[in-house]
Amino acid sequence: MAGSVLQEKLLPTLDYLLYEWLDLGALLERERFRDHDRAGITDLLGTAAEIATARYEPANRVIDDQEPRFDDGRVLLPKETQEAWDAYVDMGFLLATHDEEHGGLQLPRTADFASKIILGAASIGISPAILTEANAALLLTYGTEKQQSVFARRELAGAWTGTMCLSESQAGSSLSDITTRAVPDGAGSEDDVLGPRYRVTGDKMWISAGEHDLAENIVHLVLAKIPGPDGAVDPSTRGISLFVVPKFVVDADGALLERNDVVLVGLNHKLGYRGTPNTALSFGDGSHRPGGERGALGYLVGNPGDGLRQMFHMMNAARIEIGLGAAALGFAGYAASLDYAKQRRQGRPVTRDGKDASRPQAPIVEHADVKRMLLAQKAYAEGGIALGLYAARLLDEQQTGTADEAAEAGRLLEILTPVVKSWPSEWCLEANSLAIQVLGGSGYTRDFPVEQYWRDNRLNMIHEGTHGIQGLDLLGRKVRLEGGAYLDALASRVQRTVARAQQAGLATEADALATAWARAVATAEAAWGTGDPEDALPSATLFLQGFGHVVLAWVWLDIAAGAVAGTHPEAPGKVAAMRFFFGYELPKVGAWLDVVARRETLCRDLDVALL
Incomplete structure (x- = not known):
């Protein structure tokens, strides 16, 4: 797939989410971001797209075929990796969000993460950028002045x-x-x-x-x-x-x-x-x-003794980026399979009168089941991107908002981070599987990129903490912190969306979200009904899945509430994706949460001899 096909599909999606939903324009009015405006952000994302098309996407198959080589204690990489890394460093992306005193541009994390989505969709494994930036950020927070000047600043300059x-x-x-x-x-x-x-x-x-x-x-x-x-x-x-x-x-x-x-x-x-x-x-x-x-x-x-607390400063930021990377790969597969489905002709739609074999074959995008698979990919990938950008917006709020706004953003980040990491990792992997299915036998070959997207994405369910770890974090800690204050912070956002959706003529979906949210909260309470973690936590991963789906329903309804009457070209597609999610995905929540609520003991008590 030509790089322009992916970027032409991705850039309008990011534009809609950044400005029509997350109101990046208002964020740019804050003092820290005074040197940035919409035109500059558009240029930045355009530059990222150019690098993605010129360097990252052509290298994607090369770095998959030419694995890193062990040579006399060293690791050697293809020249395409070096060229892509140099292009990334030369454009200053590593420095972008950092303080001017450290050579940075003080770019909002929301915009910076959007650029990472563009590059990740083109090639997720091209460089060590995620950990380098997070490593430097940790040292800038906890390190001595010398550690910052010698280590962190050289990392942000791309020299190390x-x-x-x-x-x-x-x-x-x-x-x-x-x-x-x-x-x-x-x-x-x-x-x-x-x-x-x-x-x-x-x-x-x-x-x-x-x-x-x-x-x-x-x-x-x-x-x-x-x-x-x-x-x-x-x-x-x-x-x-x-x-x-x-x-x-x-x-x-x-x-x-x-x-x-x-x-x-x-x-x-x-x-x-x-x-x-x-x-x-x-x-x-x-x-x-x-x-x-x-x-x-x-x-x-x-x-x-402070090591774990310090490392989690780095890890939590990395977890958000892992979720965004998974969503980027999901979107890449969606764009590739949509492009294929528009061109591939096979079969004829079935009408009330049956098939007319004399008619020309139809593009497979016209078949209902292919539409289902494409719409599912859209809902998963764009929903994952939206969730990750929302987390980035909270990081900006935490840094530049009032004391109360920053505190609320911190609570929301705590409760959402396990979902931001895990949900796209699971469901955008499913999107990649659907992309292979849309291409049929061709999708299973290396002639098309969708099989590589799936293989690359499979790491993200493990990367920076498995689903089991994220589930234990969510149900075991986050929902109970400060007497449920973190859960309450998210509840207020959900309730606000329910009210907006009702006013926008989406009452059915608003009621469905309110019901699903109440069920998720009640499930957390039921899981801890005995106060015993041995009863509450055996099904923590199922709680993570059910809670994650409720969170994504909230994200999609919040997007759709502003898109129903919107004039942006992307708005109708956002409403369609929301309707898919509520019609096909939200009903799955009960199957997961029911197991958690009844404190199912099967897996906890099972004799391993039976396995």
Whole structure:
């Protein structure tokens, strides 16, 4: 599919969501964003589309075919990856949202995330941009001035890249079980200018962009535990600290010195998302230390024991971007299958009088079942994009709103983040599956991009926390925080949408949303009816699915309430997608929530011998 086909479909969708729904124009009037206007944002998104068409989309199949290569401890990538990364860096996208004092443009996150959708739809695995920007943002929040100037600013300039090193093969998502250790290095104060020095030892797994040849240095943010004087460590997550461990040791001015004791152990060979190398790293095995001395040089970020809280600052932003990336892939598959369906001729519509074989074959887009599959893709992908942009708008509100507005935005982000990450990851994967189905046998071949979109998207249900993790976070924590205050914050938004929809002539859908919302809240209360997490949480993933569908019904009805009488060319399509969601998707909610509400014990109590 030509790049222009994708961008010609995507850009009007983003324009509608940004200006007709999220009112980006009003946001641009705030002091922080005073240097930006609609014309400038349009130019920015146009530039992103040009890079996507010229660099990202042509590279997408190349990086899938030419997987990262392990060569003498290094990872080598195709030249197309370097060219795309350089184009991204040269346009200043890494710096875009950051403060002017750090060289940034103070661009709204809402607009920045829209540019990421454009690039992600063209090729999701082209660069380490997500973690590099999030890594730098963490250091700008918690790091020392020297850590910010030496590490974060070079990352934002694209000279260096960054990673997140949490997982270990024996621990997975159970971070309290990590075995990576950090002991004080004992260097003098002159050598501690980048922060308290430690020697880090341990192995980390599933590290995206942990080794590559795109930049001259890689800044690893590593979770590790600091042993006490007796050698013991806190077995809980309270004992976890965060360290900056660069690939190359640097001096106080950032000049590269010797190779740090960070060793590439191997590459993980993936189903999709192949353009971004996924690595296993060993820290401090002695391979790069004189005389075999163990320990990779690292610098403590903030205070000991704050590592998990600091890392979640990075992870939560990454989770929103994972959801947006999933939605972008869903949209790419939708655009490709729609283009195919308009051109592919097969069969004839069935009428009351049967088929007329003498008539020419019809484009398959005219068949009702193909329309169903395309409309489902539209509802999933555009709904996922809208949800992610809504979260970005909340980030902007949190940063630039009044104290009350910022507090409310923070509560909404907390309750919505598990859904923003998980819902598009599941349903835009389903959109990609439907795209393959629309193309039929052709969709299952590598002659068309839709099979790669599906393979790439399958990672996102795992990426930055599985559905199980997100479900436990939502039902186990978020719905109960501050006595349900976070849930109440979202309830007020839902009620506002119900009122708008009733006034817009969408009373049937408004009533359906109100009923579904009440059911979701009642289900959370029923799940916790005994107060025992063993009763409440076995079906947390089902609650996440049901709650997520209610959230997307709210998003679609809010969009449609403004689109019913709208004049934007995209408005009628938004109303159609909303009607599909309410007619085909919202009825599924009861099947999920019923299991949660009755505190089903089957899976909890099942004898594993029966499996």
